[in-house]
Amino acid sequence: MSASSASPTAETIGAGRNPWLTWAAQHRAILIPYGLILLLLAAAAVRAPGFVTPANLRSQLVLASYLGVLAAGQLLVILTGGIDLSIAWNLNLSAILLTQFTGGGSPALAAVIALGAASLVGLINGLGVAYLRIPSLVMTLGMNAVLAGFTLVYTNGSPQGSAPAFARELAVGRLGGQIPYALIFWALFSAGLIFLLRRTVFGRSLYAIGNNREAAYLSGVPVRGVLVVAYTLCGLFAGVAALLLVGYSAQSYLGMGDQYVLTSIAAVVIGGASILGGSGGYGGAIAGAITSVLLQNVLQIVGIPFAGQQILYGLIILLMLFVYGREARVRE
Amino acid sequence: MAVADASRIGPPAARHDRIVRQRPFVVRNARVLLIWALLLALMGVYIAEAPQFRPREQRTIANSGMTLAAAGLGQTLVVLTGGIDLSVGPMVSLTNSIASATTDKEDPNGSMARAAALALAVGALGGLINGVLVAYGRLQPIIVTLATASIWTGIALLVRPDPGGYIPPDFTALLAGQFFDDGPIALPFGLVWDRPVPSAVFLLIGLVVVWLLFRRTPLATRIYAVGSSEGAAYMSGVNVARAKMAAYTLAGLAAGFGGLITSAQTSTGNALAGNFFTLNSIAAVVLGGASLAGGSGTFLGTLAGAYVIALIPSVLFFYGVSTFYQQLFQGSILLIAVSLGALGVFRIRNRIERL
Amino acid sequence: MLLLQATGIDKRFGGVTALHDADFSCDAGEIHALLGENGAGKSTMVKILCGVHTPDAGEIDFAGRLVAFRSPSAAVAMGIVPVFQELSLVPDLSVAENLFMGIEPRNAIRLVDRRAMRRDAEALLTRLGFSGIDPAAVVRDLSLAERQIVEIVKAVGRSPKVLILDEATSALNRQQVEQVFAVVRGLRAAGVAAVFISHRMEEVRDLCDRATIFRDGTDVGTVEMAQASHGEIVRMMIGRTLHEAFPPRPPLPPEAEPLLEVRGLDWGAELRDVSFTLHRGEILGLSGLEGQGQGDLLFALFGVYAGVTGDVRLRGEPIGLSGPRAAITAKLALVPEDRKTQGLILPLPVGENMTLATLPKIAHGGIISPEAERAATSTMQESLAIKTASMDVPVRFLSGGNQQKVAIAKWLLTEADVYLLYDPTRGIDVGAKQEIYALMRRLTEQGHAILLFSTDLAEVVGLCNRALVMYEGAIAVELSGPELTQANLVSAAIGVAESGRVDTPAASA
Incomplete structure (x- = not known):
């Protein structure tokens, strides 16, 4: 009885099939969301030709960059098999700290405090999840409430201050009047994150843990340390997103993070990551973020109200689950 | 040949016949009792600190956690299977919107009855959709219900783009008012009842009775079994998918009921009014001692958890604390509760299980 | 009287043959042992008999009818009730709830009659000699031995025609085993067939009327326990052709x-x-x-x-x-028991699995050197002759043997x-x-x-x-x-x- 005769082995995979199909199947997590982007743009082009102009696409991409940074953090946590619901108010608190301290005089200090606070929140989430084994859903849910309460108390209901000049420049400024700094930043950030996921010990450990915690542990991967770092980075990225959003809107306000929990998770899922952890990459999440932003704006342009957007949003997530879900079943 | 010392190879200590007994009541129900103790303490503070404790206050306090109790009942059922329902809140909003939009001022009571039936049916249907996707689509509950939450919100906004609509006053009086308003009532054995009772009290008693009856159906056993050990449940002949589907459907029904209560309490419709019940219902379930891994928990705990969450703002108010602290306290209590529950981690002897 | 008969059963798992042309039969009113080394196919055979696995070939006759079970519960419904070492008890439910799962006594309004359930559970436990276990106790609080007892009681409570005990007494002490045996003998007297698997030969001798010996995925003979000597049975069990020559x-x-x-x-x-x-x-x-x-x-x-x-x-x-x-x-290096859940991360590529335990070695400042990684993995692929199209193939696509080589390669790299x-x-x-x-x-x-x-x-x-x-x-x-x-x-x-x-x-x- 030869083992290779019955089960598909490495040698037989893809053999005798159209190589294009095989390639497409393997890269479906990239192809599908980018295809979705094209579809949305085509719809916009037909119904509202004014939408598909270089200038408008550029501003859509800038909007996507804010979400993209946030989704990066969510992706790290989702890759471990967790979820971070606290980014809404972590982002909000960070944004408020940034504007309040900028008002106090030192934008640099304000940025350090804002990013430091956001990272600290992520660190606490990570410690709770990794060392106390609190389910990430509950940990970050509780954290979100604590942060919301703290922010209300801290600001007494009305945030003060304004965006530091460098944040405004980063969020809406353009190099030579043409290339948005936000996109340059996002490109560098993406390159860094993809490098982190693919080429570093941390990235490898993240996928190992997300797929099989026990096997990773038995191979000497410092499981809890990696978890803490993932949540801390997620917090940090929420802070960076706060900085960008403060720059964009020139101020901070209460509730500015609320819509981003769903959209960050949606971006990651549309980008092909499994909510169970261990599979997915940032290349997909970038497309997910762009899809998310386009979905809102294109639907608006073609005359579908907010309600319809919400419905389509949910349907697309479900559709993605079915499309990507097939693979999971083979894995069982 | 080396032979080990034979004398120590007797049967180890665990292998004698011991009398296995059910654990004492207090031990079995420690977490539920703790949350009830916390609730009673909060109520004690409320009664002590409130300037008055008239029927009006009694009604307010009884109403305050009512929708959350209903949403929590649904969340409990889903959590028992080891799942999670993030669409509970939007379902409350959706059914509230539907109720407020399908009533007719010309025929308040008849139209309200139809609206209520429709709301409950929509709730159950929404839950059924969640259940089918989770149980038969084999998709992850967290992301499925996140997606359906978005869909329910969208539909609610279509039904009720702006807050408003009509809820007949009789309906408000029925679900959010009080009974025995009209003077003393004669009871058997010559007893007399002479004070009003909030209708929420009757609703709560109703929910508890429904729970206790449900707990005695074979379906309840199956739901616990699926959450406790899916493999063992399957080997015992349980139809795992059907049990899960039933749990989600009933959760949707409970959320629909929550939507009706919100309708009665607010006398209006709002497509976003119920959304915060998602997170609060999870908090209530966790505070009530259920395990998010499934298989253990009871609505009786969730009920206390719901009222703890609902009472915190009022108690803070009486202490002169800004309502801004409300979420801070709610979140802290949740985190402290789960942290205390998590301390057992350090007693686990297999480091793999500590991960 | 022949009650249950399986003929010509084949079963493969992936590339591995677990059963090949295996036969087994037992009569009503007998206790029949299945003997054999680990991996001889006994457990696969009983799992096929009770509907956990479906055979790739062969047929099963039960009480003169051809049967094919779609699920364990279908087999239980017909009277073939198994007790496995992997427990089918739900840990968060009480003993009584577990005993009556699916067959709960109902009251007039179709609700579970808890009092009756408790009473019946109490009676069942007492009748079988295990009155020390409180029907209200939660299974989670029971010791392994007690859970095995409850498992057996649960099976007996389902009025089996064929009772299958697969290592069902492994955690029980002498006295508990005796009590279980008394129960099984009682069932035999009532015409029930029992299939018994145990590593403890003395238990088999003590309890069973006949034994069928399995070796290398097929049956090699059936003996009357009263006539077969200990040596003869051990010889049949281990007397397999040593097609593995050891270095x-x-x-x-x-x-x-x-x-x-x-x-x-x-x-x-x-x-x-x-x-x-x-x-x-x-x-x-x-x-x-x-x-x-x-x-x-x-x-x-x-x-x-x-x-x-x-x-x-x-x-x-x-x-x-x-x-x-x-x-x-x-x-130190550890190649753990279960390569699918402990040894390997199946969805990840072959190469990443190999270097998982040596990441610090192939990285500088936390950044992995692709050259160092390629060098390490190709050395291993060569020296262990691992058959894979590339290092980027998910390890789950490899055959069992090649998977295990990858799991071992991971540790060889740690030197x-x-x-x-x-x-x-x-x-x-x-x-x-x-x-x-x-x-x-x-x-x-x-x-x-x-x-x-x-x-x-x-x-x-x-x-x-x-x-x-x-x-x-x-x-x-x-x-x-x-x-x-x-x-x-x-x-x-x-x-x-x-x-x-x-x-x-x-x-x-």
Whole structure:
């Protein structure tokens, strides 16, 4: 009885099939969301030709960059098999700290405090999840409430201050009047994150843990340390997103993070990551973020109200689950 | 040949016949009792600190956690299977919107009855959709219900783009008012009842009775079994998918009921009014001692958890604390509760299980 | 009277044949044993009989009718009720709820009649002689032995026509076993057929009327227990053709340097005062009945368990047992029991699996060097002859044998001194087995040492310099040289289990 005769082995995979199909199947997590982007743009082009102009696409991409940074953090946590619901108010608190301290005089200090606070929140989430084994859903849910309460108390209901000049420049400024700094930043950030996921010990450990915690542990991967770092980075990225959003809107306000929990998770899922952890990459999440932003704006342009957007949003997530879900079943 | 010392190879200590007994009541129900103790303490503070404790206050306090109790009942059922329902809140909003939009001022009571039936049916249907996707689509509950939450919100906004609509006053009086308003009532054995009772009290008693009856159906056993050990449940002949589907459907029904209560309490419709019940219902379930891994928990705990969450703002108010602290306290209590529950981690002897 | 008959059963799992043209039949009113080594196919056969697996070929007749079960519950409904070692009890429910799962007594309004359920559970437990268990107790709070009893009571409560007990008494003490046997004999008298699988030969002798012996996935004979001698049965079990030739085993020099010294290792009730020395160039076998602490010993040495006490030295230096990371630094390696859940990360590529334990080695400042990684993985692919299209193929697409080679390659890359191996050849094909045997021999020739737990007795005899037979967490017997035979291993394991002390012929020789 030869083992290779019955089960598909490495040698037989893809053999005798159209190589294009095989390639497409393997890269479906990239192809599908980018295809979705094209579809949305085509719809916009037909119904509202004014939408598909270089200038408008550029501003859509800038909007996507804010979400993209946030989704990066969510992706790290989702890759471990967790979820971070606290980014809404972590982002909000960070944004408020940034504007309040900028008002106090030192934008640099304000940025350090804002990013430091956001990272600290992520660190606490990570410690709770990794060392106390609190389910990430509950940990970050509780954290979100604590942060919301703290922010209300801290600001007494009305945030003060304004965006530091460098944040405004980063969020809406353009190099030579043409290339948005936000996109340059996002490109560098993406390159860094993809490098982190693919080429570093941390990235490898993240996928190992997300797929099989026990096997990773038995191979000497410092499981809890990696978890803490993932949540801390997620917090940090929420802070960076706060900085960008403060720059964009020139101020901070209460509730500015609320819509981003769903959209960050949606971006990651549309980008092909499994909510169970261990599979997915940032290349997909970038497309997910762009899809998310386009979905809102294109639907608006073609005359579908907010309600319809919400419905389509949910349907697309479900559709993605079915499309990507097939693979999971083979894995069982 | 080396032979080990034979004398120590007797049967180890665990292998004698011991009398296995059910654990004492207090031990079995420690977490539920703790949350009830916390609730009673909060109520004690409320009664002590409130300037008055008239029927009006009694009604307010009884109403305050009512929708959350209903949403929590649904969340409990889903959590028992080891799942999670993030669409509970939007379902409350959706059914509230539907109720407020399908009533007719010309025929308040008849139209309200139809609206209520429709709301409950929509709730159950929404839950059924969640259940089918989770149980038969084999998709992850967290992301499925996140997606359906978005869909329910969208539909609610279509039904009720702006807050408003009509809820007949009789309906408000029925679900959010009080009974025995009209003077003393004669009871058997010559007893007399002479004070009003909030209708929420009757609703709560109703929910508890429904729970206790449900707990005695074979379906309840199956739901616990699926959450406790899916493999063992399957080997015992349980139809795992059907049990899960039933749990989600009933959760949707409970959320629909929550939507009706919100309708009665607010006398209006709002497509976003119920959304915060998602997170609060999870908090209530966790505070009530259920395990998010499934298989253990009871609505009786969730009920206390719901009222703890609902009472915190009022108690803070009486202490002169800004309502801004409300979420801070709610979140802290949740985190402290789960942290205390998590301390057992350090007693686990297999480091793999500590991960 | 013939009650249940399976003929010509074939069953494959992936690339591995578990059963081939296997027959089994039992009569009403008899207790029929299934005997055989681990992996002989007994468990697969009973799982097919009760609807857990579907056979690839062959048919099953039950009470004169051809049957095909779609699920375990379909088999139970027809009266074929199994009790497995993997428990079918729901931990969060009470004993009574478990006993009556699916057959709950109802009251007038169709609700579960809890009082009646409790009363019936009480009556059932008492009738079968287990009144010490409270029907209201939650299963989670029960010991393993008590859970096995509840499991058996649950099966009996379903009025079986065929009762299957697959290692269902493994955790029970003598007295509990006697009580269970009394129940089974009572059922026999009522015309029920019982199929009994146990590693404990004395229990089989005590209880069973006939036995069918399985070997290498098929039945090799049925005997009347009253007539068959112990030796005859053991011969049938182990008398398989040794198609695995083991590489020659050079004798261990008497002055071999001690590499791993373990003194007084304790971990709760699972490991009790374990002491041994493993020398350079040695393969030390762990044997005994399943679940006697062999796996726990490997995990404890690798630092997976908290609260382990005792003195463990590697090359004379004490090691801390604080976790796999420290163990890897100390140059220990562990190939764990289940390669699919513990040894490998199936969805990840072959290459990433191989380097998972040596990431710090192939990285500088946390950044992985692709060159270093390629060098490491291609060396391993070559030296272990791993068949894969590329290093980027998810390891789940490889055959069992190649998967196991990847799992081992991961540890070879750590350049460990001592290899802890848990059944490294279970479920893989013959060719790959041979290669792994040769690899183990190579490692010892290079001066490494191997602690090998194998459920395959031929492996222990063919590969090891010495073998430790474990019983209830302690080392009961050590066998070496000419005494290291399959018969002696079986006898030692069974003898120890039966008497609770060491008085087998082999041990006293």
